[in-house]
Amino acid sequence: MLITSLAYSQDPLGEYLGDESAFYAETKQVNQFFRRFNNEESKDGVRYNPGDKKYRDLRERKNYLDILFDAQNSSITRDLKQQFIADVNNETNPTFLDFRNGDWFSEVAAKFDYRGQEQIIYLYLRLEQDRKGYKWVLHHVHSDKYSSMMPEKESEEKKFIHPMSHELDFMNLNKAFQDTDHLQDYAVKGYKPDYLTMLLYDIKRGDLKFKTVTDVKFHFFQVDNWYFEIAEFNRSGMNRGWLISSLAKVPETQKENFRKYLFRE
Amino acid sequence: MKSIKYIFTGVFLLFLQLNTQLFAQTNEPELAPGRKAAIDSLALEKVRDLSKYISIIGDKETPFSEANRVIERAMELFAEGAQMGVSSLNSQEVKYYGVRTYFRRLMALNYDKVKISWFNIQYISDLERQPDGRYVGVITIYQKFEGISEDGMKYQDTTKKDITVFVERKQTQIGGRLIGFWDVLLGDIRVSETTQ
Structure with a gap:
């Protein structure tokens, strides 16, 4: 049995300060x-x-x-x-x-500073068992900035690396990687950008700094x-x-x- | 002086012995309802000490040196790195301070008179075990703050304080025997302004 209880104490801490x-x-x-x-x-x-x-x-x-x-x-x-x-x-x-x-998780709206600009990032946390107990872990992130960097598109609009590129040692990667607006087009079908990794990377680089939590809710x-x-x-x-x-x-x-x-x- | 030391050691040993009887001497203790209640009291005692210290630190009648001494005593209640997260009714934004900074700000508040009092009500959560084996819980209490400035202007607020409590089974060696006891430390505190 991992859960224990700090039972409610009847012994009051303070004094009567009006209607409680x-x-x-x-x-x-x-x-x-x-x-x-x-x-x-x-x-x-x-x-x-x-x-x-x-x-x-x-x-x-x-x-x-x-x-x-x-x-x-x-x-x-x-x-x-x-x-x-x-x-x-x-x-x-x-x-x-x-x-x-x-089956429940938390949604935390947090304010970050991204290179001098404030932005709200939504962090999704859930409980996970680890060794002797439990902990909250980040399992999902949403940021408008990240999603606008990686917009989802219809397949016919996507850029591609043509099927004979291998014969030229993939020299057209040079063009693909300069085309920063469409980078995700060159990824495998069904590719989903991992915003959690992006968040951790930005924080590690020092580009993104946590400021405060602005809102917390829980979904059941x-x-x-x-x-x-x-x-x-x-x-x-x-x-x-x-x-x-x-x-x-x-x-x-x-x-x-x-x-x-x-x-x- | 020596006799005081002996009395203190005797009381300490008795306390440890009581703890040993109350709690099983296992490395992985399970908390039965009776033990939970004992830990509750221990945790609440720490919160009670903290509330007493806050009232003294904030009181303008407390001499500077005494307030500093009380800050040191209050710091002993906390685990290392504990922070206060403070928000007001006007802003949901939480400002984070180290506990010592929070106490120093409280001591330096620019009021002529300050009265800090506590409501009767308190709420104590379940204790949940974390990965390192320590237990963690939260105690919620409510504080009333009244400050009067030199020109007679009165400011008052009510804050809800959610206080993290860490409970850990520790052991000490006395007379060649390992004796187990429960240690309680306070952690981060969330302070939010509220309405009564």
Whole structure:
């Protein structure tokens, strides 16, 4: 068992500084989103251990699920939300989120400086097992700059190295490599530029410098035929913290395409 | 002086012995609920120390030399290289400071009076094991800051502090016996302005 718990402590740290109900209501960590989604803690944040009577109790869980949505998002209709809750809280086959082995990943918008120019690059990270535990790893990158450097084109428009070039010791490579706008045309069919490698290379060369993280969200594909996203809402009121910010019915057969859409491919 | 040393050593040995009884002496410890609770307390104690130190460092009544001494004590709570990532309600952009720089900035804030207090609420995450075998968790607390400038202008904010906690099983040799104990260090802290 790799996961352990720092249980919630009842012993208060500070003093009473006014109404704290919004802080209690707030889903304060992504970890708490998991616990609330699965009904693995009480309203006060006291962790239930497996074997506790209320651990993953479906009746109590329904109330939790109901408050885990961004209430200001009109695209998440009441009907859609209720269908989702009914599916994940199905008595015969409920779905619980899995932190380490589930299908979910993070999207981080980060500001970089590229030779004096600011640009936002999207970093996609997922959890990976390594030796004694787990770690977040970069598995995908999107940058408008990289994608505009390597635009995808219809095959008939592509430049090519003619089929008898070998007889001339490929001397036309000289022209191909000077044609910087079409370099990717000369690559194998199905070639996909690897933006992660480009990012690492630019950083190693010193051309690209990390400045700050501007936004973080998480994409979940753990519920059959559903996709949802969570984001952090830093605002007044009770509906705040890490909440479901996007929800869609996505058949399992279409999830791969949906992932590509999220990767901005 | 010697007797104080003996008392200290005795208390230290007792602490280690308690730890030995609480936690199994294995290289790959598994944390049962009781042990988790004990580690929680240990981790929360460090956070409590940190919050106390922050209040002292920020307090304008604290003499300069005392504030510097407290900064050194506070630094002992942290793992090497720990940073603070600070953002405000106006800007999502996170500014990164070394912990020592953060404390020095706090000490040098240009207010006549400063009051730093902490809300009752705290949230403690699960502990997750990382590749090197250490456990890592996050404790969330909320702080209220009030500063009054010389001309009577009052500034106040509430910040959420997400504090990384590293928990490591260590061993020490006492009287030829290897005794295991749990060591807790604080890591990076994310500070975000929030509304109450």
